[in-house]
Amino acid sequence: MLNRRAITTHLIRVSLITSLLLWGVDVMPGQRLNSSNNNRTLAVAPTLVSASQTSKGELIAFSAGEQIYVMNADGSDIRLITERIPNVYYDYPALSPDGSHIAFISTDMSSLQHSLNIAGVDGSRLQRIISGPAWLSEPTWSPDGSKIAFARGHDNTIYGWAMKLTCRPEIYVADVLSGKYVSLTQGEGGTDPAWSPDGTRIAFSSFRQGNNEIYTMATDGKGVQRITYTDWAEAEPAWSPDGKQIAYAAHLFQTDVGCGFIPTGRPPESLTEPMYIYVMDFDGTNQTRLETTGGGNEPTWSPDGAWLAFVIADKNGRQVYVTEASGSSLTRITSGIDEKSSLSWSNASRSQ
Numbered sequence: 001m002l003n004r005r006a007i008t009t010h011l012i013r014v015s016l017i018t019s020l021l022l023w024g025v026d027v028m029p030g031q032r033l034n035s036s037n038n039n040r041t042l043a044v045a046p047t048l049v050s051a052s053q054t055s056k057g058e059l060i061a062f063s064a065g066e067q068i069y070v071m072n073a074d075g076s077d078i079r080l081i082t083e084r085i086p087n088v089y090y091d092y093p094a095l096s097p098d099g100s101h102i103a104f105i106s107t108d109m110s111s112l113q114h115s116l117n118i119a120g121v122d123g124s125r126l127q128r129i130i131s132g133p134a135w136l137s138e139p140t141w142s143p144d145g146s147k148i149a150f151a152r153g154h155d156n157t158i159y160g161w162a163m164k165l166t167c168r169p170e171i172y173v174a175d176v177l178s179g180k181y182v183s184l185t186q187g188e189g190g191t192d193p194a195w196s197p198d199g200t201r202i203a204f205s206s207f208r209q210g211n212n213e214i215y216t217m218a219t220d221g222k223g224v225q226r227i228t229y230t231d232w233a234e235a236e237p238a239w240s241p242d243g244k245q246i247a248y249a250a251h252l253f254q255t256d257v258g259c260g261f262i263p264t265g266r267p268p269e270s271l272t273e274p275m276y277i278y279v280m281d282f283d284g285t286n287q288t289r290l291e292t293t294g295g296g297n298e299p300t301w302s303p304d305g306a307w308l309a310f311v312i313a314d315k316n317g318r319q320v321y322v323t324e325a326s327g328s329s330l331t332r333i334t335s336g337i338d339e340k341s342s343l344s345w346s347n348a349s350r351s352q
Helices: 005-018
Strands: 059-064 067-072 088-095 101-108 113-120 127-132 136-141 147-152 161-165 170-175 181-183 191-195 201-206 213-218 233-239 245-257 276-281 296-301 307-314 317-324 329-332 340-346
Touching (some): 067 088, 191 233, 276 307, 296 340, 307 340
Antiparallel strands (some): 059 067, 059 340, 088 101, 233 245, 296 307, 317 329
């Protein structure tokens, strides 16, 4: 399901080490920092709209510069909620369904420890759920907030890459209160988990059948169903709030990569069709490309299902854009040099 430039610059140095590590030791992250196929169709052509037309009274969380931020859904009032600690990076924010908490991953490059954490939406009341030397990514909350699904192992869908890693990531689910976690994919591989609004299914991406495609499974890992069948790579599924549709990124650049080695930078544009956001019915039918979203990935729905936020990589870096769910509009809501990633949209309130 990204902006990990500083982390990826370290990967050549640590790749041989991480290929030898499996799983393990606790590390405490920083506290809060106060800071001001054939069934595909094309969507209608884009028109530009004002950011003020997007949903109000909601927050979008994202990562940038290896820190976690929250902002209003129109891009205003951006606030840093993590502390800048040397060699500690934060990524993959996920706002809880009730908007009271945020889950995210911290990475300590000095000790090679990775942690799944939760905190208030202002960064307070920090709590570590699990920690160890295994790479963690892509947390997603169950609708009742009691569990978090996540990927363990290198995230193989980053920066527009869809990597067929020899040491594939797996999807786990953790109990928020106890911290106990179990594997759902059981060696078959998977990343980008996304919980359905009714709590019965988890969508995810996997290259288990030779190509990165979208699947769904029951919350115990059983009943796996493949719902996309294409010649290109697809990843980063996101359920609509009513559970009827799934948004996802398509045309990621697919490549084979050895365990412990991750490509840096962006895929070569001359070798792949630009990425787009697609929307399909929950069973994989009626796949529709949103023409406003060329170059985009990492979609997330607004709580009312009327809008999609996503990231587009262009000459200005990776910025957050929003479009109506029909793909009929386009608005950029962020700027600046730090590349944005890992979006999460919720009815969160800063006062909680």
